[in-house]
Structures are given as structure tokens and as C-alpha cells.
Amino acid sequence: MHRPVEARRAGDPRDPVAPRDPVAPRDPGSLRDPAEPVVLGDLDDSGDPRDLGEPGDLGDLDDSGDPRDLGEPGDLGDPRHPRDPAVPGNAATPATPATSGDPATSGDPATSGEVDAGAGVAVERAYREHWARLLAMLTSELRDLDLAEEALQEAYTAAVTAWPPVPANPPAWLLTTARRRAVDRLRRTAVAARKLPLLIVDEPDHHEVPDDRLRLIFTCCHPALSMEARVALTLRCVGGLTTRQIARLFLVSEATMAARLTRAKKKISQAGIPYRVPDGEELTRRRDGVLAVIYLIFTEGYAATEGERVISHELAGEAIALASLLVGLLPGDSEARALQALMMLHHARRDARVQPDGTLVTLADQDRSRWHHHEIAAALEVLRPGPPGPYLIQAAIAVQHATAATAEETDWREICELYGLLETLTGSAVVRLNRAVAVAEAHGAARGLDLLDGLDLPGYHLLPATRAELLRRLGRTEEALAEYGRAIALVGTAQEREFLITRRRSLDEESTP
Amino acid sequence: MKYVLFVYGDEKPWADAGAAEREAVYAQWGAYESLLTEHGARRGGNELAASATATTIRKQDGQVLITDGPFAETVEQISGYMVVEAADQAQAVEFAKAQPGEVFLRAVHDYGLDHLAPAEAPPGVRYTLLVYGPGGQETTPEQAAASAQEHYAYIELLLARGAFLDTVALQGLDTAALVRKPGVEVLITHGPFAETVEHLGGYYEIVAKDLDEAIELAKALPEPVVEVRPVVEYSG
Numbered sequence: 001m002h003r004p005v006e007a008r009r010a011g012d013p014r015d016p017v018a019p020r021d022p023v024a025p026r027d028p029g030s031l032r033d034p035a036e037p038v039v040l041g042d043l044d045d046s047g048d049p050r051d052l053g054e055p056g057d058l059g060d061l062d063d064s065g066d067p068r069d070l071g072e073p074g075d076l077g078d079p080r081h082p083r084d085p086a087v088p089g090n091a092a093t094p095a096t097p098a099t100s101g102d103p104a105t106s107g108d109p110a111t112s113g114e115v116d117a118g119a120g121v122a123v124e125r126a127y128r129e130h131w132a133r134l135l136a137m138l139t140s141e142l143r144d145l146d147l148a149e150e151a152l153q154e155a156y157t158a159a160v161t162a163w164p165p166v167p168a169n170p171p172a173w174l175l176t177t178a179r180r181r182a183v184d185r186l187r188r189t190a191v192a193a194r195k196l197p198l199l200i201v202d203e204p205d206h207h208e209v210p211d212d213r214l215r216l217i218f219t220c221c222h223p224a225l226s227m228e229a230r231v232a233l234t235l236r237c238v239g240g241l242t243t244r245q246i247a248r249l250f251l252v253s254e255a256t257m258a259a260r261l262t263r264a265k266k267k268i269s270q271a272g273i274p275y276r277v278p279d280g281e282e283l284t285r286r287r288d289g290v291l292a293v294i295y296l297i298f299t300e301g302y303a304a305t306e307g308e309r310v311i312s313h314e315l316a317g318e319a320i321a322l323a324s325l326l327v328g329l330l331p332g333d334s335e336a337r338a339l340q341a342l343m344m345l346h347h348a349r350r351d352a353r354v355q356p357d358g359t360l361v362t363l364a365d366q367d368r369s370r371w372h373h374h375e376i377a378a379a380l381e382v383l384r385p386g387p388p389g390p391y392l393i394q395a396a397i398a399v400q401h402a403t404a405a406t407a408e409e410t411d412w413r414e415i416c417e418l419y420g421l422l423e424t425l426t427g428s429a430v431v432r433l434n435r436a437v438a439v440a441e442a443h444g445a446a447r448g449l450d451l452l453d454g455l456d457l458p459g460y461h462l463l464p465a466t467r468a469e470l471l472r473r474l475g476r477t478e479e480a481l482a483e484y485g486r487a488i489a490l491v492g493t494a495q496e497r498e499f500l501i502t503r504r505r506s507l508d509e510e511s512t513p
Numbered sequence: 514m515k516y517v518l519f520v521y522g523d524e525k526p527w528a529d530a531g532a533a534e535r536e537a538v539y540a541q542w543g544a545y546e547s548l549l550t551e552h553g554a555r556r557g558g559n560e561l562a563a564s565a566t567a568t569t570i571r572k573q574d575g576q577v578l579i580t581d582g583p584f585a586e587t588v589e590q591i592s593g594y595m596v597v598e599a600a601d602q603a604q605a606v607e608f609a610k611a612q613p614g615e616v617f618l619r620a621v622h623d624y625g626l627d628h629l630a631p632a633e634a635p636p637g638v639r640y641t642l643l644v645y646g647p648g649g650q651e652t653t654p655e656q657a658a659a660s661a662q663e664h665y666a667y668i669e670l671l672l673a674r675g676a677f678l679d680t681v682a683l684q685g686l687d688t689a690a691l692v693r694k695p696g697v698e699v700l701i702t703h704g705p706f707a708e709t710v711e712h713l714g715g716y717y718e719i720v721a722k723d724l725d726e727a728i729e730l731a732k733a734l735p736e737p738v739v740e741v742r743p744v745v746e747y748s749g
Contacts, residue, residue: 197638197746200723224568224724226581263565267581270566271743272638274723282725 119163122170123156130171131156131240132325134178136212139275142182143198145219146265149237151182200274213238214277214329221290222273229264230293231300236261238325239318249315250300287330291339291391294322298343316347327382334386338395344379345398348372360499364407376402393422412442429457437466445473461490465500477511515556515621516605517681520593521691521710522615524563527592541613548611549597557679558595559718560745561641568724568741570731577732584645584740585708591643593745594716596621596681602688609692610699617710620688621681624661629672630679637720639678639744640727644736646714663735671719676730678718686711718744 131152138148155178159170167173220233235241235249247257267273278286298319300312323340330336352370353361361367380399386392397418404410419435422428432455440448449470457463468483484504491497530538549555564583571578583590595612599605602620609616652660664682671677689710691702705711714736721727724741731739 197743200638222724223579224581224728229581267566270562271568271741272640272721272724272727274725276723276725278725 122163122166123159126170127240132213132238134175136216140212143201147182151178154181197269200272202276211329215275218277219275221293223289225264232260233264234293294319334384335389335391337382337384338391341379341382342395342398344375345402348375360495393418412438416442429455440470445470461487516597516599516618518595518609518612518616518618519591520614521591521617523588524590545612554597556596556598560593562743562745564590566743570739572737616692618690620684622684635675635720637722639720641742642717642731643740644714645712645738667735676719680717682715
């Protein structure tokens, strides 16, 4: 199994080369190594302090009727973000009008309800169903991603005012309108001194006509782009989110996000990044890069350090939708399927993970009736057997947890095996940590603790936190208290700190009767 | 003796320049090229796309790392180069003084490879592969010979692929000079230099189908760090 070395390194904050763009808070470029968080979310699955992998993912807001919730099984694969077809500078910028109870309702109060509600809903639907396909087609035709995107955005904006009546064939209407807008734009800019080179588009082979959306995905996730650019481009071009929405999700200004997208598109055309689905061995390697981008979007939502819970749910939903799209395009790819299933399984537990007061709940203590069992069932449907890859193994571990009726019935021996396989495959220290927790469950805390010896994860609070829990079980109270202290010094979020402090206090009280 | 005069400096003024400013700068370059032609000194050169479009390939510990951006994330970047024929270093410095903008110059090794350059570039995208080495390190004659053999083999590979356009191997830093132009004054520095200047060992000009092929060819280059920069095309 090839490790996505290039994809991991390109945006890696530990890379000796600093990111080119100023690093914004919670910028995807400053995130953890995308190959690692694969495992991070898993720590919660392994027993005790371990539900800490996903503190940003607070479930209780779901019950507030947030229309963007991905809670229903039918929602899976449907990006439910509020579409905002507004183009800056355009006077007519109503997005989806607010219709109470409508799943497609935009929560944006800035958008007025002047426009017919039916049109808004129709446009919203057209975004979800057709954006990526239309953009991919237009990009092929125009050989200019930037022009295609601008023209298509304008077509959607035009649709908001022009519909109803909703045309019989909305995508055809949008495509025609976008083409016309593109021609207008080309005419206006024909005098521009030096144009950017055209996108390099291969004539598709007669025997296989790949879906244009696949080309779009591989271009957006090209390893010569920075990780933050890949994430932003994928959400914009494949996910169909507006620049404003992406900026909001990553807590940067719209101008910063717009600049990042512009720079990325410029690089694509100027540096000659092709609009192509790679073939042969290259396909597997680049596919890994695409999966890393999607999983990074998910983990950003999943383990947001300070973010809002709505945002984290939205990002998780986007990532699942992107994976679902990819699975549709590469149905035989067991790793792509495993990634989708893995994210769905994690996401299905969102409501049980946090108490109404914001306190984290360990996996063992979670109310399993609050898991979204429809989603778990749907995730199992997505999985297919295949050669052991990092996502397939992690999905298999997640399946073990998700299908255990109670925490006690968890098959820890099987999970140990799977982590062993994953450690062999990835050589990751975080995987070793997870494996140690599983081994402690299956074979006793002492065996687990042995596996932590010599493990080097500087600054990573879950290592001392795990040591503390295992030492505690072995009755080594003094050492456990010291490890809690180390973990508390390193921990990043308030909920996690609160959790660790509570654990330490309870041990302190137990030991001093 | 051939010298390369690298256009070197902050890219921002150019990126921000309006059409009129750009026209003015291109006019300066036109006049400069005429000057070189008058002296029979002009041997080639390219404008490179902004360093934001660069892709850097690093080989370490048996792995190949691809990163977005140039070799060194510094304000000053190489944005092009002119190759000139000069009688000596002093004349090369005179050419550098006359060149618009700031310049660093280095003498070029003559390996007698000029005849390999195709008369006309084949269709495709042109890239300059800037080659970065350890910089300032002494090499034994054996190491130098081994390295030369590797480069000859690489040139063979490029020729076989129809990708070869030109190559330049820079002489040591003792031939380097940085020509700055604050106002009308000209300042010449002979070191120490910034990372980019210190480590640049030369370049290859290639033609490729797209960035994927350029990266593949950059990976095959027998040097630890290669920065892939698209060449700016003026026609059309």
C-alpha cells in the first residue's frame, strides 16, 4: 500500500517550507497531518479518556432543528449547506429564501425573501444536484477553470431571479446561461494584455469516457497545490460551496479565502496542472491524495479545536457528501468506500458524544440509543471488501465499535488485530497509542502500558492522558496523577481540559479518603 | 565567457503593476535586449511565471516530496534570467547594470553542449527547472566527475524524450555578484548571499506536456532539490 507521502507533506505544518499564504486561525494548512487524524478520531473508540478525539462535535444543537443537520439517513450524501448564489456586487443577491421547516432553507438572515420561495428551493436543488457536473463540463469546454466557475456562479445567480417558472430542464438552462455569460466575459476581457495559458485538457479516450467530475476532483486535489488550497478548491468546485461559505467554515475572511482560491486557480493554469484523471499506478497514489483532502475536511469539522458545533457538523457533512460523490465515480474502489463509511460511522455518534452541558462522554459511557443507527446501517452498506488499506482497516475498527450492542460486548481482540495491521501499514505513533488502548482492554492495562514505552508524540496530550488512565487501573495513583497533570498542560480545548481535570480530581479523592 | 544574469527581487511591484506600468517595463526590456544584440552578447533567457506558481521537488531519505511554492520562501525571488556572452566579469557586471531591475550574476561552465539545443522548441509547456544544491561545499574531482556523468545521462534522457531545450551549470560563488540599484546608485555585493543565490547550481530548460510530466522529469534530475517554474510565453 502506497502511503500518500506527497499529499501529506505538501501542506504539512512541520514541513520546512512555510505555507505561502499567511496562516489564518484554524487554517487547513495548519492542521494535523492528514494521515494522522485518520486515527485521532478513533481514540474515542478505544475505551476511556479516548472519547476526546472529537470534542468539537457537539450533538445537542442538532435538536434545535438546524436545517443543515445531516441527521436523517436520506441526508447522507446530500450536502445540506445553505447555498448562497449571491455574487458580490450584484444588487439582486437573494439566496434561498427562508421557508420554515424546509430542509433547503438558508439560515442566512442577510438574504431576503423577496424572491419566490419555490425558485429558491429549485435553485438550491440545482446546486446540490448539478453544480459539480456543470462546472466540470464547462471547464472542459472553456479550458479555464476560473472562467467556468465565474460563469456558472452567474448562471445560478440569474436563476434565482429568472425562476419561476422553473425550466423543464434546469441543468440545460444553467449550462446555456453559463456559456452565454462566459462568452460575454471573454468579449469584455479580450483586450487584456496577457492572458493566462489555457487548461491542459486531454481528449478523452474513446473507450473510456471518464465523468468530468473526476477530472475536476483530481485537478483540485493536485499534489502541487498546497493542502489548504486543495481543501478550499475542492469545497468550491466539487462541493459547490460559495467562497463566503468556505471562509465561514474555516473562520477566515471572505477576502482571504477569495485570494487563496484565486491563487490556486492561477497556479493550475499557469503551472500547467492538467485537467485529467491519472492512470495506472499514478491513479492509486493520487486517489490517496484525494481521500486525504476529504478526510482533512472531515477531521477539521470533527475535532475542531475552538470551532462552533454547527460548523463542525457542516464540514463533516460536506466531507461525507464529497466521499459519496467519489464513491459514485469510482464504485469499485474499496478505500474510497471505506473512507465514506468511516466518516459516517463517526458522525453517527455525534449526539451521544456530548452531554447537553457540553461535557464529553466516553465511548463506553455513551447512550447507544442516541447513535444514529440508520446511518450506521447505511455506512455498512457502503463498505466493500478490498485489499487492506488504511481507511478500510479504520472503517473495520469503527464497525466493531458501532455494532457492539454495549461497550462490554466490544470485540477488543479483533480491534487489537486491526490496529496491529494498521500500525504495520502506517508505522504511525498515533496508531501505536490506539493499539495500546485496545490491548489494555483485551489483555490488561499492563500490556497496554508496555506498548507506550518509548513512544514519542511531543505535545500530544492523549499520550499522557492514556498513560494516566492505564496507570490508574493498575493502582499506580501517584504516577497517574502526574500524567494527568502533563495531559492537562498540553490539552487544547476547554471541554477536554474539563474532562481531564474531573478525572484527576476523582482519582485524587479516591486515593485520599 | 557566458554569464547568467538572474532577474532577482521582490515580485510584488510587478504583480501589482497596471497595464501601463507593465508596458513601460517591457519597453525597458526591449531596449536592453537591443543593447545586448548590438554587442552580439545575447544568448537567451526567459521570463518565469511568479514564484507562487512554482512547485518544488525534494528528494530525501528515499522519498520524493512535492510542495507548492519555490525553494526558499523569501521576499526576493528569481523572476527570469538573461544569458550573455561577456569578455570578462567586468563586462558582465556592466550588462547587469544596464539590465532593468536588480540582478545577480554568475559565470557559466562551458561544457560544449550548445549544439544539443533544438532549433525550435517542440510544442508543449516550457519549464525552467532551477536546480539547488548544498551550496558552498567543496567537491572532490571524483565527485564532480560522477556528478557530470549523472547529468550527461539525464541530458540523454531528456533528449530521448524530446524534452531538452537547454541547460546551464553555474560556476562557483566566487563568480557571483549582486547588482542592486537603489535610486541611481549601483551597489555590487560579492557575498554573503541569500539562500536562493547561495544554493542555485544551474538550471534545465525543458518542454513537457503538462506539470505532471515536468514533475516526473524533475524527479529524474540527479540533484536533491528542483524548483519547477513555468516560462512566460509572449505569443498569443
